[in-house]
Amino acid sequence: MPLVLIDDEVRQVLTMTGAIRVIEDALREQAAGRVILGERVNMLLPNGWMRLAPAALLFEDVLGYKEFHLTRPSGLRYTVHLCEAGSGRLLALMDAKYITAIRTGATSAIAARYLAPAGAATVGMIGSGAEARTQLEALACVRRLQQVKVFSPHAERRERFAAEMSTTLGLAITAVSSIDEAIEGSEILVAATNTRGQGPVLTGNHLRPGLHINSIGSTLPSQRELDHSAWPVVDRVVVDTRMALTESGDAIAAREAGVLDPLKVVELQEIVSGAVPGRSSKGEITLFKSVGTAVQDIAAGYYVYKEAVRRGLGQKIADFLSIKGIG
Amino acid sequence: MPLVLIDDEVRQVLTMTGAIRVIEDALREQAAGRVILGERVNMLLPNGWMRLAPAALLFEDVLGYKEFHLTRPSGLRYTVHLCEAGSGRLLALMDAKYITAIRTGATSAIAARYLAPAGAATVGMIGSGAEARTQLEALACVRRLQQVKVFSPHAERRERFAAEMSTTLGLAITAVSSIDEAIEGSEILVAATNTRGQGPVLTGNHLRPGLHINSIGSTLPSQRELDHSAWPVVDRVVVDTRMALTESGDAIAAREAGVLDPLKVVELQEIVSGAVPGRSSKGEITLFKSVGTAVQDIAAGYYVYKEAVRRGLGQKIADFLSIKGIG
Numbered sequence: 001m002p003l004v005l006i007d008d009e010v011r012q013v014l015t016m017t018g019a020i021r022v023i024e025d026a027l028r029e030q031a032a033g034r035v036i037l038g039e040r041v042n043m044l045l046p047n048g049w050m051r052l053a054p055a056a057l058l059f060e061d062v063l064g065y066k067e068f069h070l071t072r073p074s075g076l077r078y079t080v081h082l083c084e085a086g087s088g089r090l091l092a093l094m095d096a097k098y099i100t101a102i103r104t105g106a107t108s109a110i111a112a113r114y115l116a117p118a119g120a121a122t123v124g125m126i127g128s129g130a131e132a133r134t135q136l137e138a139l140a141c142v143r144r145l146q147q148v149k150v151f152s153p154h155a156e157r158r159e160r161f162a163a164e165m166s167t168t169l170g171l172a173i174t175a176v177s178s179i180d181e182a183i184e185g186s187e188i189l190v191a192a193t194n195t196r197g198q199g200p201v202l203t204g205n206h207l208r209p210g211l212h213i214n215s216i217g218s219t220l221p222s223q224r225e226l227d228h229s230a231w232p233v234v235d236r237v238v239v240d241t242r243m244a245l246t247e248s249g250d251a252i253a254a255r256e257a258g259v260l261d262p263l264k265v266v267e268l269q270e271i272v273s274g275a276v277p278g279r280s281s282k283g284e285i286t287l288f289k290s291v292g293t294a295v296q297d298i299a300a301g302y303y304v305y306k307e308a309v310r311r312g313l314g315q316k317i318a319d320f321l322s323i324k325g326i327g
Numbered sequence: 328m329p330l331v332l333i334d335d336e337v338r339q340v341l342t343m344t345g346a347i348r349v350i351e352d353a354l355r356e357q358a359a360g361r362v363i364l365g366e367r368v369n370m371l372l373p374n375g376w377m378r379l380a381p382a383a384l385l386f387e388d389v390l391g392y393k394e395f396h397l398t399r400p401s402g403l404r405y406t407v408h409l410c411e412a413g414s415g416r417l418l419a420l421m422d423a424k425y426i427t428a429i430r431t432g433a434t435s436a437i438a439a440r441y442l443a444p445a446g447a448a449t450v451g452m453i454g455s456g457a458e459a460r461t462q463l464e465a466l467a468c469v470r471r472l473q474q475v476k477v478f479s480p481h482a483e484r485r486e487r488f489a490a491e492m493s494t495t496l497g498l499a500i501t502a503v504s505s506i507d508e509a510i511e512g513s514e515i516l517v518a519a520t521n522t523r524g525q526g527p528v529l530t531g532n533h534l535r536p537g538l539h540i541n542s543i544g545s546t547l548p549s550q551r552e553l554d555h556s557a558w559p560v561v562d563r564v565v566v567d568t569r570m571a572l573t574e575s576g577d578a579i580a581a582r583e584a585g586v587l588d589p590l591k592v593v594e595l596q597e598i599v600s601g602a603v604p605g606r607s608s609k610g611e612i613t614l615f616k617s618v619g620t621a622v623q624d625i626a627a628g629y630y631v632y633k634e635a636v637r638r639g640l641g642q643k644i645a646d647f648l649s650i651k652g653i654g
Contacts, residue, residue: 039368041365043383045383054368090404315644315645315647323402326397
């Protein structure tokens, strides 16, 4: 019988380290051809949008999709739906708000594992929202962090972030009053902004040799956080999917400015699988640009499903799908 | 609380006349701009595929999508998912196998209402499968049928179809042994074949002045039932969506043969709304080419949902979707 899992249950079972492990596995399998990432659709609505994104993990016998919709003013709702890939049988429906946050952080951490300087222990954060939190939590799973500085435009918000995340991660986090201060002395830079059309915040002048940047705040054409002047300064651009090049406002702006060099761009799966090396020199400036993929959602969702089954969580519902034979 | 509806419950409430009414309304509203039909995706799998197709009926405050997947050898599974368009709240999940069959028949009947000769009472059927049944049932709702002839390659199957559908519809249906016999004296021709790569069955030579054809058996590039020679003979091509021109193997073959005249093609919504007239002369040969749309699925699914609520049917499940605010 299919399981229905609510947000509370998903939070009980999904850990950041678990998500990092299963997503890294899925990326390796994707590079080996045992994962299928479908195209995705975005239906615009007068008050928001609905997006649908399918993927199949053949090495796990799971097939599914993420559905998420924004209806203003109420907000965003996310679901992940899983079926057995072989039989087509429905396995689970689950709330995917937490999965979305965790998998985005986990994927950025995987990028940092391969691209940030070995032994990087210093992080600059631009942004202090919910996404910034999971980004930092994830980094703390792959690097032993010693110094974190956070900048966001509202002093009160960055102070709160610093105080709360210091407690969560057990290390001293400092709120700073400019992007330059956040970057100064940082080996990893996280851009997790919500610029709401105020334009890009990070320029080429901000970047220093050796820096690795995780940029996750520009997933729609209308969203910006990286000025086009940053692109020529970056030595390597790693994306979670090449769809990022047409979906991220930052990538679109870079292409329009003629500074998006396709030869610099690789997919994260190619690096995780070893087909393309990770960081190649101490001074290299690397950029991970994330728009999210259903591979990340289905990998994390299937982990949640298996854990929920093991612990007896969730509401069982009737297997409501009949089958039309193909005889 | 969201409702989960199984096949049995859907069958209890969904009538062909109800489906025809709500789909015709939805087509009229679509032409008026109060319906949004999203793009759709088709993810290919080693043993089948998964398709996702969203739509929103703004005049009904409903938003949703159909998901269907084929996993060989088990077969096809269909679901429809509905939310309130304004609030984004989940309303229902339902088995959509029956919805798919009924809405395909209903839409063809709507096409026949506008395109078949006034008072048409004679039907030729090519195909005797499940789809052929719902096609004929639907036609019987919009025309007072007096003569039906059915051809399909297996004598035993067409005889069974004739016997069973005679009882169902209360009129004498004759099994015949060739396409020509089925068409002879028929004002409406239904092509609902399952050619499985055996190639097209209906050629230009088969068609007679005044005929209206409903062709529903070529919804994928690999499927064929209409030879390219039929297209120049047809005066008007009506599609349920222009996506048919790239998805139907018949349309693809016609374009490749240079006989797909785009000026002949209109969408059914344009005819239902009155923007484009229906049948314009007695001798006109009209073709309705259907690949199905999510507008049909969501309109029929929402009708099912409202009827199920009225009758207290279905399993209520916890509202498992949390909301991420956009503040």
